[in-house]
Amino acid sequence: MEVYFLGTNAGVPSIQRNVTSIALRLFEERRTFWMFDCGEGTQHQVLKSPLRLGKLERIFVTHLHGDHIFGLPGLLSSRAYQGGTAPLTVYGPPGLKAFLEVSLNISQSRVPYKLDIVEHTGGLIFEDEGFKVEASLLDHRIDSYGYRITEKDRPGSLNTERLREWGLKPGPAYGRLKKGLDVTTEDGRVIASKDVVSEPKPGRVVTILGDTRPCPAIVPLSRGADLLVHEATFASDLADLAHDYHHSTTIQAAEAAREAGAGELVLTHFSSRYSVLDDLLPLLDEARTVFPDTLLAEEFRLFPVVRRADKPAGK
Template identity: 75%
Template sequence: MDLYFLGTNAGVPTLQRNVTSIALRLPEERRSFWMFDCGEGTQHQVLRSPLRLGKLEKLFITHLHGDHLFGLPGMLSSRGYQGGTAPLTIYGPPGLKAFLDISLSVSQSRIPYKLDIVEHSGGLIFEDDGFKVEAGLLDHRVDSYGYRVTEKDSPGSLNTELLLSYGLKPGPLYGRLKRGEDVLTDDGLLISAASVVNEPKRGRIVTILGDTRPCKGALPLAQDADLLLHEATFAHELAEMARQYHHSTARQAAELAREAGARGLLLTHFSSRYITPDDLAPLLEEAQAVFPNTQLAEEFRSFPVFRRR
């Protein structure tokens, strides 16, 4: 599981960076990915990436500003032309459905797959056997949400070497043991499931915040996250400007990561005043001074979400 970046700039695209879009690539057995925000030009970025729109399962919009939204109608249309037939669900704030209804109907765009639009105002917005997604309101000029993606714990693997030493070969009894049932072999040996099943795999937590000033609503979303993605529009020397424009500095993002007990912090949504890597270096330095395990997001690069023990 990893985060893959399609756009890391704030406000408008530049020659160096596109506007916001992030893919969360799910574990291999799921064979799909989720997307968070879809700024203008996202479908062009996808063409330069290993992603395939037919594998896009869910899309989450943090807020309805254009640099997070304007790429959506074109990408939805292209998904159909590129052979995408699986259902797609889009989650976002109220107003998202009206935007898409007008855009797609006026342009007479053909969507040859089932498209569900779920407007929400926070709380638990999705849950299945593998994941749950919670949303919380942040502090921006319009309603902006953060998303907390929690992977559920998975059963531990069987100690097959030990089972083979008992003379038990792969078969139906293996399945019963993995489900936690004790079994009695044909030889009269009682095998306790607890003795042959390894520890469960702890699920990972990824928090992706929309545009925001520092606020109380961000903390529960970021609590104990294995990877926290936070905007860092400005360096802290421009903290007053950040406050006026309802954005955050790199240091403020790091302060949240430290307070929340996150394991890793990724910074994104950089102002166009920071063009080169040298321009961005002070943002990384001020964040690492507060929270050492901080990285800068880069387009067309993946950042793994490691499983904690």
């Protein structure tokens, strides 16, 4: 479970950075990846990355501003050329379906795979045996959502060494024990699952926010997240400008991470006025005065999602 940035700029592309798109790589968990927002030029960014659109399973759109959706029609129509024949689902606010249907129909784009467009207004958006995704409305000029991605708890590990000592060989009995079921051996001995299976391993949580000013929805959505992705369009000296344009500052993002008890904070969606990395480093320093475990998003940089309980002390 890893977060990978394809674009980190706000509003318009710049020479140094593309507009917003984030991939959540789930290669180990389900051999796919999910995408959050798809700004103009995202498919070009994908071509420069280790990602392949044939592995793209779901797209979650935070809001319908162009720097978050203008890359969708092109990416959807060209996905099949990268082996994307499996079904694909796109989630987002009302209006997304009309945007995509008009764009694809007028351009006579051929989409040779099953494409589902799911509009929502928050709540539980998706759930299966491995993950669930919830959304909440934020505070932006148009409806903008944040997404909380929760990995379901994983079963504990089977103590195979003890089972071998007891004479139980690998087979269906191992599977029953892993599922929490007790097993009776041929000689009548009962082996309790709780005696040979460790405690379940808690799932990880990632929160990815759309554009927003500070608002009450952020903290519940981010509560206890192992990794929080929060926009930081401006430095703190431009707080008034951030408020007027319905965006957040570095300090506001850091305060949200601290209040939510997040494990790590990754800042993204930077104004073009911060054109190079040296311009962004003061933003990082600002945020770290409030929340030390803060990182800067960078194009083509991978951020592993580490359980807070698994992080080394002092990290």
